[in-house]
Amino acid sequence: VAGLGSACLLVGLLTAGYAVFASVYGARTGSRAAVVSGRRAIYCLAALLVTATVVLQSAFLRSDFSFKLVADGSSTDTPTFYKLTAMWATQDGSLLLWALLMSLFSSAVLFLTRRSLREIAPWATAVLGFVAGFFLLLMVAWENPFTTLASPPAEGAGLNPLLRHPAMMIHPPMLYTGYVGFAIPFAFAVGALIARRTGADWIRATRRFALVAWTFLGAGIMLGALWSYSELGWGGYWAWDPVENASLMPWLIGTAFIHSIMVQEKRGMLKVWNVSLIIATFVLALLGTFLVRSGILDSIHAFGASTIGRQFLIFIAVVVLGSVALVIARLDDLRSEAKLDSLMSREAFFLVNNLVLVGLCLVIFWGTFFPLISEAFTGEEASVGPPWFNRVTTPLALALVALAAIGPMVPWRRASRSGVMRVLRWPLAVMGLTLVGLLVLTDAADSPPALAMFCFVALVLTVVAQELARGTVARRTITRDPWPRALSGLVARNRRRYGGYLVHAGIAVLFLGVAASSAFQQQRDVRISPGESFRVGGYDVTYERPTAAIGSDSAGTGAPISFGAVLTARRGDEVVRLHPSRNFYPSQDASTGPIGRFFEGEATSEVDVRWGLRRDLWVAVRPDIGELEPAIREANAKFSDSADDIQALVIAAIVERYRKDPPPAAFRGIDSPLVSWIWIGGAIVLLGALIAIWPSPEARIRRVSSIYAARLGKELTRA
Amino acid sequence: MDPRRKRKLRLFVALGAAVLLAGALVYTSFSASTQASTPSELLASAEPGRSYELTGKVVDDSIEKDGDRMTFRIRDRDGRESLPVTYAGVVPDPFREGREVIVSGELKGGTFVAERDSLITKCPSKFTKDEQSA
Numbered sequence: 001v002a003g004l005g006s007a008c009l010l011v012g013l014l015t016a017g018y019a020v021f022a023s024v025y026g027a028r029t030g031s032r033a034a035v036v037s038g039r040r041a042i043y044c045l046a047a048l049l050v051t052a053t054v055v056l057q058s059a060f061l062r063s064d065f066s067f068k069l070v071a072d073g074s075s076t077d078t079p080t081f082y083k084l085t086a087m088w089a090t091q092d093g094s095l096l097l098w099a100l101l102m103s104l105f106s107s108a109v110l111f112l113t114r115r116s117l118r119e120i121a122p123w124a125t126a127v128l129g130f131v132a133g134f135f136l137l138l139m140v141a142w143e144n145p146f147t148t149l150a151s152p153p154a155e156g157a158g159l160n161p162l163l164r165h166p167a168m169m170i171h172p173p174m175l176y177t178g179y180v181g182f183a184i185p186f187a188f189a190v191g192a193l194i195a196r197r198t199g200a201d202w203i204r205a206t207r208r209f210a211l212v213a214w215t216f217l218g219a220g221i222m223l224g225a226l227w228s229y230s231e232l233g234w235g236g237y238w239a240w241d242p243v244e245n246a247s248l249m250p251w252l253i254g255t256a257f258i259h260s261i262m263v264q265e266k267r268g269m270l271k272v273w274n275v276s277l278i279i280a281t282f283v284l285a286l287l288g289t290f291l292v293r294s295g296i297l298d299s300i301h302a303f304g305a306s307t308i309g310r311q312f313l314i315f316i317a318v319v320v321l322g323s324v325a326l327v328i329a330r331l332d333d334l335r336s337e338a339k340l341d342s343l344m345s346r347e348a349f350f351l352v353n354n355l356v357l358v359g360l361c362l363v364i365f366w367g368t369f370f371p372l373i374s375e376a377f378t379g380e381e382a383s384v385g386p387p388w389f390n391r392v393t394t395p396l397a398l399a400l401v402a403l404a405a406i407g408p409m410v411p412w413r414r415a416s417r418s419g420v421m422r423v424l425r426w427p428l429a430v431m432g433l434t435l436v437g438l439l440v441l442t443d444a445a446d447s448p449p450a451l452a453m454f455c456f457v458a459l460v461l462t463v464v465a466q467e468l469a470r471g472t473v474a475r476r477t478i479t480r481d482p483w484p485r486a487l488s489g490l491v492a493r494n495r496r497r498y499g500g501y502l503v504h505a506g507i508a509v510l511f512l513g514v515a516a517s518s519a520f521q522q523q524r525d526v527r528i529s530p531g532e533s534f535r536v537g538g539y540d541v542t543y544e545r546p547t548a549a550i551g552s553d554s555a556g557t558g559a560p561i562s563f564g565a566v567l568t569a570r571r572g573d574e575v576v577r578l579h580p581s582r583n584f585y586p587s588q589d590a591s592t593g594p595i596g597r598f599f600e601g602e603a604t605s606e607v608d609v610r611w612g613l614r615r616d617l618w619v620a621v622r623p624d625i626g627e628l629e630p631a632i633r634e635a636n637a638k639f640s641d642s643a644d645d646i647q648a649l650v651i652a653a654i655v656e657r658y659r660k661d662p663p664p665a666a667f668r669g670i671d672s673p674l675v676s677w678i679w680i681g682g683a684i685v686l687l688g689a690l691i692a693i694w695p696s697p698e699a700r701i702r703r704v705s706s707i708y709a710a711r712l713g714k715e716l717t718r719a
Numbered sequence: 720m721d722p723r724r725k726r727k728l729r730l731f732v733a734l735g736a737a738v739l740l741a742g743a744l745v746y747t748s749f750s751a752s753t754q755a756s757t758p759s760e761l762l763a764s765a766e767p768g769r770s771y772e773l774t775g776k777v778v779d780d781s782i783e784k785d786g787d788r789m790t791f792r793i794r795d796r797d798g799r800e801s802l803p804v805t806y807a808g809v810v811p812d813p814f815r816e817g818r819e820v821i822v823s824g825e826l827k828g829g830t831f832v833a834e835r836d837s838l839i840t841k842c843p844s845k846f847t848k849d850e851q852s853a
Contacts, residue, residue: 234811359740363744366744366748367748370748374749381754381755382752382754382755383753383755383772385751385753387751388747388748388752391747391751392744392747525808525809525836622809622810666787666809
């Protein structure tokens with residue numbers, strides 16, 4: 001069966017090559033047949049890659065260890081859900097996922113544009129085929145996911161325990177969908193440049209794809225943060241790790257892109273800027289994929305030099321040089337159709353917002369690659385830590401949230417200062433009240449940046465509420481609908497606009513959580529015995545008793561042993577029980593002994609969080625199993641040749657000993673205010689984005705009626 | 720002021736601001752950065768009282784725990800030279816012998832005394848295949 005998979009990849013590579021060739025030929029000679037054939041080759045590629053993926057996934061499901069990938073990343077005792085998702089835990093598997101998503105997205109966009117964009121689409125097809133071809137080449141030549149083992153092992157190594165978390169399994173495909181999605185507008189931008197059709201057509205055709213990509217990438221980043229918070233035992237959600245940064249950078253530039261294309265659609269300005277932004281977004285997406293694999297920067301994600309770092313670098317260089325040369329060659333076609341009338345206009349605010357977003361990205365880029373920069377200049381590899389990132393990004397984030405409030409209130413072309421002030425009268429008043437309230441009632445003033453952020457958040461939320469209210473009132477006077485109906489009708493008829501407002505509100509809520517939790521969270525690390533207590537934030541936490549369990553890991557990750565603790569936290573009248581634990585996965589290392597290998601392998605924290613709208617109480621436990629060592633050593637010697645069930649009994653006895661006679665355990669407790677609002681804000685952003693993406697009924701009616709009109713026209717000319 | 724001069728002035732101000740900001744970025748990053756050194760680099764040229772980030776691999780069979788404190792040795796990524804480290808505080812999940820770690824602290828009398836909770840373990844990547852067999 002592995003042969004079928006490999007064959008799919010090889011044929012896929014040839015198909016991608018054919019798609020490039022046929023499309024370029026068709027575009028140059030004007031042969032429609034060649035163009036259609038090139039497009040169909042992409043559909044064909046999608047079918048081939050779906051087949052390859054099915055082959056690989058069924059091997060995972062069957063635990064067919066003759067596949068090297070399955071033997072390395074799965075095992076018979078890996079839960080089914082994690083078997084299905086283990087594909088993208090490996091480098092070869094994630095390349096296949098990339099190529100699969102790429103071919104599916106390309107097919108979708110080429111199908112949707114098959115009747116329009118006749119000049120641009122063939123070139124875009126060629127670009128998409130070229131990118132997909134690169135990934136197929138990587139797999140065919142260097143990293144074949146269908147490599148087989150001559151002598152398959154009886155049992156696989158299993159999936160890395162750290163990755164056994166639902167969010168972690170959805171996070172990579174989401175990020176990849178985002179990365180790949182940005183390839184679509186990129187390909188059409190390049191196509192538009194080559195064909196010298198630099199109007200807004202390519203933007204209108206791919207705008208929705210850019211939004212989908214943006215949404216997926218954002219959701220992927222959020223899931224990564226959630227995983228970090230609830231699975232990694234350190235208690236934070238963002239560490240400015242190079243790979244996190246690598247996913248944030250294309251998202252930031254993508255955000256700038258979906259804002260600034262509105263200026264091109266409305267006013268025909270910023271053309272060079274827009275193509276540059278989408279090129280940068282795609283290159284950063286490639287860079288993100290590359291960083292995960294290259295090992296050139298120290299990161300929690302990537303280690304061990306990969307075999308395909310150099311190929312990636314060459315590909316990125318080709319994309320950058322090719323795109324830049326193309327933009328320069330087409331500068332004449334990219335001239336603005338209009339001039340900026342005034343600095344007090346929507347266009348100007350979009351421009352400022354773009355500058356802030358690009359600035360933010362540049363700052364993060366600088367910090368991420370600082371080790372390389374510093375080595376180049378001083379010969380010493382030095383790095384900047386999270387404090388530096390926090391310091392330099394805070395002012396930009398503040399500016400961004402303030403712009404999210406003011407920007408949408410400024411009219412196009414030219415606005416009077418007094419008009420804008422009139423619209424912002426109420427929001428500014430609410431912001432002032434918030435400031436006074438926070439100063440009087442809370443100690444928010446201890447952190448000026450957080451205080452400023454709270455005020456701007458209030459500003460954004462009031463602006464959005466005011467816009468919704470104004471629109472609803474206006475609609476009610478026309479349609480005489482009841483209030484809820486007027487509101488839903490308003491949003492449904494202007495999805496892009498009100499979806500966008502909702503995204504702004506969600507981002508504001510998210511920053512509320514970020515500002516509060518980073519400025520006011522309290523953390524304690526202690527080492528205590530049962531019966532003892534510690535204090536973190538407003539909570540008194542008591543270590544009641546230890547827990548020790550075999551084969552009953554509640555999260556379903558397949559861990560055989562878990563040690564934990566029962567804690568009681570009190571805060572005034574509120575009493576909370578918490579059950580953090582730590583899972584131990586058997587080591588494959590034979591030197592640890594037949595019993596010892598169950599205790600010496602990977603261990604992961606199963607943290608317990610008391611989620612709350614006002615505050616989260618987060619605890620993790622680190623049991624000290626050092627005291628069990630003599631017993632383990634003894635058991636290793638005595639029972640090394642015993643039957644499996646005897647060994648299981650011995651392990652159970654050792655585990656029981658921990659529960660009966662517990663040594664002190666280390667705990668980390670975090671009292672983090674408002675941190676839940678990060679996830680709530682993320683959900684609001686997602687909702688807003690979905691509203692903006694969803695085709696509006698009018699657009700559908702327009703499309704249908706235009707098809708009828710075309711048909712009618714055809715009949716009439718025939719008659 | 721005529722519009723052309725106004726535009727020129729505006730461009731000039733914007734460029735100046737950009738240069739200033741870029742300068743600030745460069746300055747803060749170089750002054751805030753900490754240098755990561757390998758054991759052999761530290762042994763060769765460590766200044767007393769200066770804080771360093773030590774990076775390398777944990778030497779096999781070198782971890783000794785004593786309650787909250789522990790000691791271990793860190794060696795060069797591909798070399799022999801190693802340094803003893805004393806550390807207290809939170810130990811990250813993936814910490815193991817043979818793993819790459821970073822820890823901050825200073826060199827005192829031949830021993831690297833680490834700051835509390837400064838230990839970072841570089842995770843065996845989900846993309847490296849041979850980690851478990853190694």
